[in-house]
Amino acid sequence: MRLLPKKTGKPYPVKHYVNIMLFILFTALILDFIISYASISIVKQQSTRYLRDTADLYINRINHDFAYINHYMGWTLANDEIMKTMDKSQTASTEFLKSNTQLHQRFTELQKNYGQGYNFFFYIKNKDFFLNCAPLSIQYPDYLELKKQVISYTQDKNIYERFYSEWTPIHVKNKYFIINIVPYNDSYLICLISADELIRPLRAINLGENGSVSLINEKRESISTPIGAREKQLQQNTFKPALPSLVQSQTTVSRQFSNASFRVQMIIRFGTFEKIMVAQLLIILLALIIALTLCVVMLYFNKRVLKPIQSFSDNLAQLSEGGRDPDFESSKLIELEDANLQFKILIEQIKRFKIDIYEKELDKQRIQLDYMKLQIKPHFFLNCLTNIYSMAQMQMYKEIEHMTLSTSKYFRYIFQNGQNFVRLKDEIDHVRVFLDIQQHRYRNAFRYQIEELIDTQDIHIPPLVLQTFIENAVKYAVSRVSEVQISLSVSRLIEHHEDMAVIRISDSGPGFAPSILEKLVSGHPLDQSDGNHIGIMNTLQRLELLYRRKAEIRFGNREEGGACVTLIFPFHPPESL
Incomplete structure (x- = not known):
């Protein structure tokens, strides 16, 4: 397809080509803006969906762990001969100490399966005996404070509804822990895990430079420790997006635990997408500058370039119609004379391209094999x-x-x-x-x-x-x-x-x-x-x-x-x- 007339006649003005170029360029700029915006939105949606799926998987795993640990402690209290022996024996007796060692070994294995962050304790009310039954991951002052609180909780008649049916957050020495107390007669088994330890895997996810993960209680208060000043600012909602009208820079994903009075909240910050949008706008501005420059160049080289090209096109038309070689002797551009030789070489290359196409089909099969392999x-x-x-x-x-x-x-x-x-x-x-x-x-x-x-x-x-x-x-x-x-x-x-x-x-x-x-x-x-x-x-x-x-x-x-x-x-x- 030729842009210039086939035969000598009135040439199109440069403005005609400039208008075509500007129309195409303007259309391309609009499409570029739409595609860029759509791409950012799609990436953001996919990232959010991925994080939601990740949060769901994590919540399901924790729910399963909570349910199993709760059931295990309840079964141990109700059916295990170890607890019955400890309940009947004196705390200084050999039977009591032997049963205590067996109980410690059993819950140590349980702790190995579910993580060192889980702490297990047992309390015999009628003997006023409180001790951990697995290695501790909390400090001793926290242990003493926890002991006081647990003993006070056992005095509450609603301990079953408050601590057994739900995993509940408690405040110990300026830190939040998640606790589950299983009562049976005057014996209690307690499981405790730090709120920060519970969400540690989620904090390893990249939520953006200013993203955060926290546990929220029923009062919508954070019960996890903020990591650095940035996360504190996030919890106070002090971050303001640079382009609020184009890109929503914050997305909140919240998931509720089953049998628990708290939920996990993930704040995803998309500051990177704002930078991408700024870069896209700069690209559009650069394209406009280039378009204006091209218009000036086309006006300047009208007589020196466009007319010789028109003559070259006419000669190619003669070659297409009559099959004879074009005459470039009157051409004012040496480069166009050299193009004649390149055109002949191009014909030979077309023949080789047909062979290359076949070889590329073979390469495509090899790539497919490598992919599956x-x-x-x-x-x-x-x-x-x-x-x-x-x-x-x-x-x-x-x-x-x-x-x-x-x-x-x-x-x-x-x-x-x-x-x-x-x-x-x-x-x-x-x-x-x-x-x-x-x-x-x-x-x-x-x-x-x-x-x-x-x-x-x-x-x-x-x-x-x-x-x-x-x-x-x-x-x-x-x-x-x-x-x-x-x-x-x-x-x-x-x-x-x-x-x-x-x-x-x-x-x-x-x-x-x-x-x-x-x-x-x-x-x-x-x-x-x-x-x-x-x-x-x-x-x-x-x-x-x-x-x-x-x-x-x-x-x-x-x-x-x-x-x-x-x-x-x-x-x-x-x-x-």
Whole structure:
């Protein structure tokens, strides 16, 4: 499409082109402003939604912890022989001291599971005996003040409604704590946690430079300690946004705990978005300045540039119509004469571009394979860290060394492997590392056996294929009820005059569900909406792209119980990718 007339005639004035340019530029500026504002709003909404979901997950976890601890203390008071022995025995007797030690050990384990921030105490009213039954995370003066308050609370007839049915904030030595008192006859079990400790995980979230997290009681007062002067100012609402009409700089997320008389409040500050808006306005202003400058430039170079370009366009039209080379001898610009040669070179480049398009399609397939190949579930890494942390708490140093080394080997193999095919021996070694990691987690819940042939070790297969099905076996077959056997065997088969490697993965678990097995056997895709079956479907797609139906996967359930997956690969991988 040509902007200038095909034949010699009345030329368009420069104003015509300036108007077109200004119209396009003005439209682009408006679109840029709309898109920028929409982008800021969308990012803000998504960030707020993410923080709300995070708060909901946190609240649900704390509600579960509160409910379990409350139930555990109630059951201990009502049914545990330890408490009955302590209630009947004298405080200086051997039976009382032995029961006290057992109770301390039990609640120490409970504290390890739910965090050192939880403090546990018991009080026997008729013996006036008050003592902690787990390691303390509060200072001794706070302990003495708490003891006085708890003893006074036990005199209240409404202690059941006030402290047992709800987790209630109390004020001890200028600090707020959350307390739950479980009464049974004249015995009481108490759980206490600092308000600041309760919201410590939420304070680790990035809520903006001026964001804050706090606990609010029924009187809408903050019962958590502000962090620095900034958070104090936030609680007093002294922050004023720079652009209140364009961007709302503050969003408040509030969530109520169940069985508690307080709630968590997250104040999200979006000062960064105001800076983005200012930057967008500066960009628009800069574009306007550039547009005015271009208008002056176009007027200045009208006779020196536009007219020679019009002549050049006419010559190109002659080339398009008659097929003969254009004549640039009368051109006043040497650059336009050079453009003739570049135009001829361009024709040759177009031919090469067609070949490049085909090659880019192949690259696109490679990228798709790499994406599916390198998908890693982040929760696996977090589980590894959690296991190492648990071992550290139990002082299992040798197990920590082995677990750390296995985890390092596991992720080194994943991150350093950028090929489409790897040796079968390396893939099986990676599976061993994965199973060793899982054995640290499940202990004696499963055993595994790997059988491989020497002449099949150098076969090349796609990476992480075996791990997908081994991981599926661990996820769905392994339980802590009975020991599960996981087996991996490699054999050789000649099919259609071609050497094939047969890899069989089986387990002694419950096997595939009938509905899932029916879809796998018939080749229908599995439902991935809930985040399950992604690994199996990705593996099937990878094998289809790499082998073009020369590889085969068979799914089934064993007669003696358990799932069985058989993979058949050619000895020599295809070279198309």
